[in-house]
Amino acid sequence: MRTVHRxxxxxxxxxxxxxxxxxxxxxxxxxxGLRHAYGYLTVLDLDTFTVAPGDRHAVIGPNGAGxxxxxxLLAGATRAQSGAITYNGQTITxxxxxxxxxxxxxxxxxxxxxxxxxxxLDCVRMxxxxxxxxxxxxxxEVLDLVGLIDHADVLSATLPHGHRRMLDLAVxxxxxxxxxxxxxxxxxxxxxxxTRLLDILDGLPSWMAVVLVEHxxxxxxxxxxxxxxxxxxxxxxxxxxxxxxxxxxxxxxYLGPGGDDAAGQ
Amino acid sequence: xxxxxxxxxxxxxxxxxxLLAIAAxxxxxxxxxxxxLNLAHGTLIAAGGYIAAATSSGTWPSLAAxxxxxxxxxxxxxxxLAAATAGLRxxxxxxxxxxxxxxxxxxGDLLTTVYGPDTLRPRLPATLEGTVEAAxxxxxxDRLAVLVIAVLVVAAGYVVLHRTRAGRLxxxxxxxxxxxxxxxxxxxxxxxxxxxxxxxxxxxAGALSTPILGVGPGTADTALLLSLIIxxxxxxxxxxxxxxxxxxxGVVQTLGVTSFPQLAxxxxxxxxxxxxxxxxxxxxxxxxx
Amino acid sequence: MSRQAGxxxxxxxxxxxxxxxxxVALGVAAAAVGVVALSADAYLHATAARMLPLALLAVSVAVxxxxxxxxxxxxxxxxxxxxxxxxxLALAGVEQAAVHLLTAAVAGAVLxxxxxxxxxxxRGTVFLMLSLGVAELTAITAAQWRxxxxxxxxxxxxxxxxxxxxLPPLVADRAVLLYAAxxxxxxxxxxVILLGGERRxxxxxxxxxxxxxxxxxxxxxxxxxxxxxxxGAIAGIGGALLIHTHRWITPxxxxxxxxxLALLAVxxxxxxxxxxxAAGAIAVLAVRDVIAVWLPGHAPLLLGALFVAAVYLLxxxxxxxSARLRPPTPSRRPNHVAHASGSPARPTAxxxx
Numbered sequence: 001m002r003t004v005h006r007x008x009x010x011x012x013x014x015x016x017x018x019x020x021x022x023x024x025x026x027x028x029x030x031x032x033g034l035r036h037a038y039g040y041l042t043v044l045d046l047d048t049f050t051v052a053p054g055d056r057h058a059v060i061g062p063n064g065a066g067x068x069x070x071x072x073l074l075a076g077a078t079r080a081q082s083g084a085i086t087y088n089g090q091t092i093t094x095x096x097x098x099x100x101x102x103x104x105x106x107x108x109x110x111x112x113x114x115x116x117x118x119x120x121l122d123c124v125r126m127x128x129x130x131x132x133x134x135x136x137x138x139x140x141e142v143l144d145l146v147g148l149i150d151h152a153d154v155l156s157a158t159l160p161h162g163h164r165r166m167l168d169l170a171v172x173x174x175x176x177x178x179x180x181x182x183x184x185x186x187x188x189x190x191x192x193x194x195t196r197l198l199d200i201l202d203g204l205p206s207w208m209a210v211v212l213v214e215h216x217x218x219x220x221x222x223x224x225x226x227x228x229x230x231x232x233x234x235x236x237x238x239x240x241x242x243x244x245x246x247x248x249x250x251x252x253x254y255l256g257p258g259g260d261d262a263a264g265q
Numbered sequence: 266x267x268x269x270x271x272x273x274x275x276x277x278x279x280x281x282x283x284l285l286a287i288a289a290x291x292x293x294x295x296x297x298x299x300x301x302l303n304l305a306h307g308t309l310i311a312a313g314g315y316i317a318a319a320t321s322s323g324t325w326p327s328l329a330a331x332x333x334x335x336x337x338x339x340x341x342x343x344x345x346l347a348a349a350t351a352g353l354r355x356x357x358x359x360x361x362x363x364x365x366x367x368x369x370x371x372x373g374d375l376l377t378t379v380y381g382p383d384t385l386r387p388r389l390p391a392t393l394e395g396t397v398e399a400a401x402x403x404x405x406x407d408r409l410a411v412l413v414i415a416v417l418v419v420a421a422g423y424v425v426l427h428r429t430r431a432g433r434l435x436x437x438x439x440x441x442x443x444x445x446x447x448x449x450x451x452x453x454x455x456x457x458x459x460x461x462x463x464x465x466x467x468x469x470a471g472a473l474s475t476p477i478l479g480v481g482p483g484t485a486d487t488a489l490l491l492s493l494i495i496x497x498x499x500x501x502x503x504x505x506x507x508x509x510x511x512x513x514x515g516v517v518q519t520l521g522v523t524s525f526p527q528l529a530x531x532x533x534x535x536x537x538x539x540x541x542x543x544x545x546x547x548x549x550x551x552x553x554x
Numbered sequence: 555m556s557r558q559a560g561x562x563x564x565x566x567x568x569x570x571x572x573x574x575x576x577x578v579a580l581g582v583a584a585a586a587v588g589v590v591a592l593s594a595d596a597y598l599h600a601t602a603a604r605m606l607p608l609a610l611l612a613v614s615v616a617v618x619x620x621x622x623x624x625x626x627x628x629x630x631x632x633x634x635x636x637x638x639x640x641x642x643l644a645l646a647g648v649e650q651a652a653v654h655l656l657t658a659a660v661a662g663a664v665l666x667x668x669x670x671x672x673x674x675x676x677r678g679t680v681f682l683m684l685s686l687g688v689a690e691l692t693a694i695t696a697a698q699w700r701x702x703x704x705x706x707x708x709x710x711x712x713x714x715x716x717x718x719x720x721l722p723p724l725v726a727d728r729a730v731l732l733y734a735a736x737x738x739x740x741x742x743x744x745x746v747i748l749l750g751g752e753r754r755x756x757x758x759x760x761x762x763x764x765x766x767x768x769x770x771x772x773x774x775x776x777x778x779x780x781x782x783x784x785x786g787a788i789a790g791i792g793g794a795l796l797i798h799t800h801r802w803i804t805p806x807x808x809x810x811x812x813x814x815l816a817l818l819a820v821x822x823x824x825x826x827x828x829x830x831x832a833a834g835a836i837a838v839l840a841v842r843d844v845i846a847v848w849l850p851g852h853a854p855l856l857l858g859a860l861f862v863a864a865v866y867l868l869x870x871x872x873x874x875x876s877a878r879l880r881p882p883t884p885s886r887r888p889n890h891v892a893h894a895s896g897s898p899a900r901p902t903a904x905x906x907x
Contacts, residue, residue: 296679300679302679302682302683304686349862352866353865353866358678358679359625359678359679359682360865362625362679362682362683363625363817363821363861363864363865364861364862364865364866366814366858366861367857367858367859367860367861367862367864367865368858368862369858370814370854370855370857370858370861371854371855371858371859371862372858373854373858374852374854374855374858375855378852378855486690486810489686490686490687490690493683493686493687494687496683497680497683497684501680527698530691530694531691534687534691537687538672541672541675541676541684542672
């Protein structure tokens, strides 16, 4: 049995098997020594974080654990203050977000607004801009996948929240990512929409790696094969999904005094 | 080359820098706290200068009245701007900036209409027109007086900003608007107060600088440009940053004008460009990386 | 002005901004030039021709402000570059229009490109602030660089332009008007075409949500820099027209009032619509010339008043640009939203930790 770590423990070694780490070094993403602080407040301090091809890697933790910061660092929206990120065997630490996106790292946003002045269809065309000559799926097919085909000509600003989230996902998928970073994709969705989201994510090709930041434990349970738990910017624990979910320390983090109610999100 | 030759310009530069700090402090706080880019700031400075030049008639009471009137007029101008921009809430900062730009054009025109196209200087009491000798250097009394007053104003400003509730509120608004709203203070009131104080400081700066620089049709533009350079170099919203930048600008400008007058404006703009290009921390209004 | 009337004007302007069929507007502009040219009044010809350089400057400002979403006062810099380059060429004995226009466009583009390297990193009011610095610096440079600009006296007696070697110089007012109008129209049409179609969509997306565009692999900075540089070329051509129509130049021609006027024209004409901006410039100039007759020397007062009025009267002002800028959408476009909140994603606020 693994030990249960104190909540404010120093970062513990990752439990990832060597095979996964090797694959991540080859065709996946490896971040080492990522550290990010705002002034004196360290929001992320993570020794390693690996994503192998085909991973369904969930990052969970209470609010302020550094999940979104991690995602922004991986996507390039924020420049890492220290640490290194390699992707597909090359160092991308100092690469801009746009470069990373063209290299195959797609993402969705916690607050999806997409492009308010464009129609739904044009938003997706913008997402797949760099593959417009030879798309795997046409924009209309992507819209069909996320269930927005009937709204193709509507201005995206007029969409309700749930549809906007789906559109954000469609824009990310149109970019044909090999690594997809999802920032709370189920937040604010109805049950029916969540089911639809799970269907879509379930149908993603097996070579595509997915990093999922999520509060909604049902979504994590349905999708993730590997879970990293962050707390105060550090890894509390990580491991195969079922084992982490059964970990009493993780449960305490969410349900114990001071923790957020995970299911309430 | 003797160091002494540069001593007087450096002292002048520090005095000028302190004046610029007084002028720019209000601008930077208004921008940091409420996002209001006040392009009429230079016009308020010029207005203060004109009023001071017209009021001071060579007696001490008239000089005091001149400084007080300039500050009051500046505050009134700031109040007008606060009222005018408050009407544009919810429209975004760009419209506010354009509005203040229009006000600046109108104000500039009115000032030249009232005070004429010539450069004016106030008449000062005879004591101030002389020079004093200190450590082997002769130095004009009026400049020394301006230097002393500027130091006092900057010190007072520091105390107000750091030791009083109002000052803390202003600094809190710069740091976190939502938090100020959370403790039951309307940040818009803070904005309006800041604009009025900034106007008063601008008028004061204008009044203090007229004995040395005079005031003319170009004053508003120059003052605005220098203030903007200071605000940008100082980090947009930071008062200590603005003070440091103002001192640097004052010294560079004074030394530059005495040494290579043609290049002085480019020295400053060049410095600003370097600051803009090398600064790692993102500024408000900067695109994400 | 009564409230009612104010609202009427506002609605009329909004309708104009939104209906903005660019090609119709360009056709109307061409027809208007034709009508003016047909009249026998040489003074009218000269007056109209001398408005066109500023109209082209306004088009350039509209490209940067409306399409790149960067409110600017700084396009007066490439305008000045184009003007002084042309003046120097003409004084050196090079008189062909094509050479002038090409050189001026390149000079404007190069200067705007260099300025863009610094400016493009900023947005919103900070961009406006920095561009104001550029405008001030342009005026200072024009006054100080005597070898090129002739100092505050400016340059006079610039030879008239020739359409081709061997052809007589363009001195007749009507000919100058037709030439200037042709150049201005061609430049505007070129800009409209270049900013149409997919590019319009790209820029609209970038203005709407820059972070999303970057996350989809779009080189946002490169797009905006290219637009800024191209707008510099248009401003440079405007500068060449300034020399061709006036044949003298003083620093005041490229001064702060000119920068302000161009931005005002864009605010009035609707930032998205390039012909609108040109029409706005001509309208402002016409009003200024009329006012100057009975209130001489008060151009800034008028400009300022127009600025204040435009900001208050135009619903949403520049901030609601996105509402006026939406690319034409095929069907089911709900009319009532076209006017709703500008763009929630526009990053005007600072980045909070």
